[in-house]
Amino acid sequence: MWRGYIKREGIITVEDKKSQGLVDKVWEILSSIKLAVVVFTLISATSIVGTLIQQQVEPERNIKMLAKLFGDSAPAVFKVLDMMGFTDMYRSWWFLALLFIFAVNLVVCSIDRLPGIWKLTKTPVKPLDPEMFRTMLMRPQLQIKEKLGDAAVKVSSALKKIGFKNIQSDEKTGQIYAEKGRYSRLGVYVTHLSILLILLGGIEGKFFGFDGYLALREGDTASFLESRNGSKIPLGFSVRCDDFDVSFYDNSDTPKAYTSKLVVLENNNEVLRKQINVNDPLRYKGVIFYQASYFFNPDRIDDSRFIMKVYSQNTGKSQEVSVALDKSFDVSGTKIKGKVTDYSPAVGIDNKTGELFTYSNQMNNPAVFIEFEEAGKTVHKQWFLKRFPETWKTPFGSVQLLDIWGVQYTGLQVRKDPGVWLVYLGCLFMAIGLYAAFFMSHRRIWVHLTEDKGKTTVSVAGSTNKNKIQFDQKIDSLIKSL
Amino acid sequence: MDSSQLFGIATIAYILAMVAYIAYLAFKNSTVGNIATTITIAGFVSHTIAFFVRTAEFMEVGQMGIMRAIPLTNLYESLIFFVWCLILGYLLIELRYKTKSFGAFITPIAGMTLAFIELSGIHKDIHPLVPALQSNWLLSHVTMSFLAYAAFAISFATAMMYLAVTTEKKKDRAYIFWTTTLGIFIAILAAMCIDFFTFKIVASRPESFIKSYLFKATFRSSSGMVVLLSTIGLAAIIYAVYNFGHIIKKVITSFNISKEMLDDLTYKSIAVGFPVFTLGGLIFGAVWADQAWGRYWSWDPKETWSLITWFVYAFFLHARYLRGWKGQKIAIVAVIGFVSTIFTYLGVNLLLTGLHSYGAQ
Numbered sequence: 087m088w089r090g091y092i093k094r095e096g097i098i099t100v101e102d103k104k105s106q107g108l109v110d111k112v113w114e115i116l117s118s119i120k121l122a123v124v125v126f127t128l129i130s131a132t133s134i135v136g137t138l139i140q141q142q143v144e145p146e147r148n149i150k151m152l153a154k155l156f157g158d159s160a161p162a163v164f165k166v167l168d169m170m171g172f173t174d175m176y177r178s179w180w181f182l183a184l185l186f187i188f189a190v191n192l193v194v195c196s197i198d199r200l201p202g203i204w205k206l207t208k209t210p211v212k213p214l215d216p217e218m219f220r221t222m223l224m225r226p227q228l229q230i231k232e233k234l235g236d237a238a239v240k241v242s243s244a245l246k247k248i249g250f251k252n253i254q255s256d257e258k259t260g261q262i263y264a265e266k267g268r269y270s271r272l273g274v275y276v277t278h279l280s281i282l283l284i285l286l287g288g289i290e291g292k293f294f295g296f297d298g299y300l301a302l303r304e305g306d307t308a309s310f311l312e313s314r315n316g317s318k319i320p321l322g323f324s325v326r327c328d329d330f331d332v333s334f335y336d337n338s339d340t341p342k343a344y345t346s347k348l349v350v351l352e353n354n355n356e357v358l359r360k361q362i363n364v365n366d367p368l369r370y371k372g373v374i375f376y377q378a379s380y381f382f383n384p385d386r387i388d389d390s391r392f393i394m395k396v397y398s399q400n401t402g403k404s405q406e407v408s409v410a411l412d413k414s415f416d417v418s419g420t421k422i423k424g425k426v427t428d429y430s431p432a433v434g435i436d437n438k439t440g441e442l443f444t445y446s447n448q449m450n451n452p453a454v455f456i457e458f459e460e461a462g463k464t465v466h467k468q469w470f471l472k473r474f475p476e477t478w479k480t481p482f483g484s485v486q487l488l489d490i491w492g493v494q495y496t497g498l499q500v501r502k503d504p505g506v507w508l509v510y511l512g513c514l515f516m517a518i519g520l521y522a523a524f525f526m527s528h529r530r531i532w533v534h535l536t537e538d539k540g541k542t543t544v545s546v547a548g549s550t551n552k553n554k555i556q557f558d559q560k561i562d563s564l565i566k567s568l
Numbered sequence: 569m570d571s572s573q574l575f576g577i578a579t580i581a582y583i584l585a586m587v588a589y590i591a592y593l594a595f596k597n598s599t600v601g602n603i604a605t606t607i608t609i610a611g612f613v614s615h616t617i618a619f620f621v622r623t624a625e626f627m628e629v630g631q632m633g634i635m636r637a638i639p640l641t642n643l644y645e646s647l648i649f650f651v652w653c654l655i656l657g658y659l660l661i662e663l664r665y666k667t668k669s670f671g672a673f674i675t676p677i678a679g680m681t682l683a684f685i686e687l688s689g690i691h692k693d694i695h696p697l698v699p700a701l702q703s704n705w706l707l708s709h710v711t712m713s714f715l716a717y718a719a720f721a722i723s724f725a726t727a728m729m730y731l732a733v734t735t736e737k738k739k740d741r742a743y744i745f746w747t748t749t750l751g752i753f754i755a756i757l758a759a760m761c762i763d764f765f766t767f768k769i770v771a772s773r774p775e776s777f778i779k780s781y782l783f784k785a786t787f788r789s790s791s792g793m794v795v796l797l798s799t800i801g802l803a804a805i806i807y808a809v810y811n812f813g814h815i816i817k818k819v820i821t822s823f824n825i826s827k828e829m830l831d832d833l834t835y836k837s838i839a840v841g842f843p844v845f846t847l848g849g850l851i852f853g854a855v856w857a858d859q860a861w862g863r864y865w866s867w868d869p870k871e872t873w874s875l876i877t878w879f880v881y882a883f884f885l886h887a888r889y890l891r892g893w894k895g896q897k898i899a900i901v902a903v904i905g906f907v908s909t910i911f912t913y914l915g916v917n918l919l920l921t922g923l924h925s926y927g928a929q
């Protein structure tokens with residue numbers, strides 16, 4: 087049917103050849119739009135099923151959902167669906183096969199038409215023979231009072247005005263002609279090619295890349311990842327997390343940034359340092375580390391440190407201290423020693439009673455309980471809350487909690503995807519191709535001039551492969567300026 | 569003046585413009601027509617300024633610069649932006665096609681949506697962005713998706729009008745198709761109105777609004793009686809539209825819009841919406857996911873549904889371009905495309921569980 091379309095445009099005529107051999111038949115099927123429709127429909131329909139059934143989760147979740155529809159036979163239905171691959175559908179052989187047929191269809195379809203279109207884009211516009219000219223005539227003839235020579239100049243400048251460059255003229259036929267956007271005809275092919283690039287990139291990533299997860303405690307180093315199925319993937323180098331931190335919009339629990347300070351090590355030598363953010367990952371040797379999650383877990387609290395800024399009234403100076411749980415630090419200029427004896431990840435103050443309570447198991451507002459003693463006797467004890475400065479005062483100065491280091495884990499999504507550049511290239515091609523396909527058109531125009539008793543008769547023929555209305559308006563303004 | 573006052577001015581302007589456009593259709597007086605256009609433009613200018621003012625207010629709260637303060641982060645803001653795109657699209661059509669006939673359709677939608685936002689008590693607070701949302705890719709993704717949705721909405725409207733003007737008999741499949749679709753749309757809008765007035769919405773993000781409020785007062789109510797009544801209501805509305813479709817047809821026909829123009833507009837809106845959706849909806853979305861989560865495509869329900877929507881519109885273009893589909897057939901494809909679009913935006917969050925819980929780490 088698209089051969090018919092080309093004929094309609096009157097540029098090339100392709101003979102409808104009768105298909106004979108098996109190869110021809112297969113080719114015909116693979117290049118048919120019918121196949122495209124079937125594949126589109128199958129991909130869409132199965133994808134819909136894939137969005138209803140949760141992918142790659144424990145069977146119970148889906149059985150529960152199915153029970154609403156099928157009641158007691160839900161487990162049996164689940165078994166059938168599971169066998170058919172619907173629980174990990176987008177990886178199943180038949181879904182990949184559908185994508186493959188889609189790709190082949192696209193290639194064959196494009197190859198089928200490309201020679202014609204290629205020839206068209208390779209052939210510059212030529213003068214038309216009179217008969218063609220008549221069929222492509224766009225407006226009734228009109229007379230202008232200039233002589234032929236002047237009229238030609240006028241027509242040329244009018245053509246320039248409506249956007250044509252490189253205007254040519256032909257003595258023999260008396261035509262002035264020009265064209266625009268010839269290569270935009272390739273836009274469709276660029277678009278189709280881009281889809282293939284994206285699919286290829288996806289395949290390359292699947293086969294030559296990996297995907298994993300890494301939970302790193304502050305201070306810890308790792309050289310293996312955990313993959314989705316629980317196996318270990320060696321990195322070939324190691325990473326250490328120096329610190330993880332959440333910052334909040336002032337005095338709210340709305341997070342503003344999650345940051346991890348990461349260090350890359352090769353044979354125990356530091357080679358790269360970077361502070362990563364949610365939208366700003368670390369890249370090293372093709373492996374990318376994304377900030378994905380975090381959690382609070384004081385399983386190795388003895389290894390952890392309380393980092394505080396201690397201000398002493400006696401000396402008027404502040405000092406940063408870093409101590410372990412139940413270990414003492416000095417308040418400078420006094421004989422007083424402080425000791426952290428308790429802590430909590432998130433302490434709030436009850437508005438009414440003024441009592442303290444823990445409100446989250448994440449480190450939203452960490453707090454420490456410090457006992458101060460002088461000569462073996464407890465002289466003061468108090469809670470210090472990181473985000474509430476009114477809790478920082480002590481009889482001898484103040485204590486500001488900066489961080490509890492070593493109790494938070496950063497969760498890193500780690501990926502190596504050697505195909506991603508193909509995907510990005512495909513995206514770029516698609517943008518260019520779609521622009522050419524929808525916002526550009528191949529326009530050709532021929533103006534025929536004949537002199538008659540000192541006046542010139544002008545007739546205009548033209549063609550465009552799309553956006554006829556706009557082309558028509560251009561012709562209107564051409565006629566007007568004559 | 570703060571942004572919500574400016575949005576109020578825009579609301580009033582669109583409602584006045586609606587009156588003027590209807591008067592213009594009734595009297596065919598070109599002065600009235602020009603007044604209508606002027607009021608619409610005035611509303612649009614106020615709407616645009618309000619957008620900038622809101623951005624400034626947002627910058628104040630977030631303290632992260634202008635790129636992190638574009639007001640497109642919750643239901644309130646996205647509805648307002650959607651209306652803005654719709655009016656922009658309409659003004660472009662008026663300019664290009666030199667016709668004011670659509671004004672009487674578009675301005676009431678715009679005015680009513682804004683008034684509805686005002687009345688419903690939807691949350692207007694500015695929320696600073698959580699880390700996952702702090703991305704220029706996401707910003708382009710959201711903006712362009714909404715532009716594409718607006719273009720698809722226009723193609724839906726023109727395709728429905730096309731079907732309404734071209735169907736004659738009640739037995740026509742195309743007639744049954746468009747009246748049923750319209751009936752369902754009206755029922756859904758009614759159900760949403762009931763939700764709004766029942767719950768006085770407090771959710772700040774579209775996702776949570778949809779999950780916890782949408783249709784809770786009707787189809788998803790905990791009382792079986794209410795669900796039954798709602799279903800009967802739905803059937804009644806569809807039947808009413810089916811029965812009185814000819815009246816709608818008469819109204820549209822009286823606007824003197826040629827069916828060729830409707831067909832052309834349907835195509836044009838999709839020809840604009842498709843590339844914008846491809847680039848903004850799919851590509852920028854994928855780039856953002858790649859930057860933030862480390863995977864450009866994870867087949868989660870929302871992504872999958874955008875892909876399905878994309879296929880429907882790709883089918884539309886190929887059917888028209890290669891097969892020369894025109895008229896009712898292609899209009900039906902355009903309607904299906906928009907139904908799929910809406911499902912991508914609302915239905916997925918409502919009915920399916922997925923990974924798309926942005927920012928909720």
Ligand code: HEM
Nearest residue numbers: 117118119122191192195199203274277523882885886889
């Ligand atoms: C979802 C994937 C696809 C996209 C995004 C796509 C995109 C496009 C676009 C934008 C056009 C130009 C249409 C216009 O100007 O109105 C086009 C034309 C075309 N497409 Fe596709 N296409 C896809 C899949 C396919 C498939 C699978 C086939 C093969 C059967 C195909 C065959 C064609 C043909 C033959 C043309 C006309 C080309 C010409 O004028 O020379 N497309 N495509």
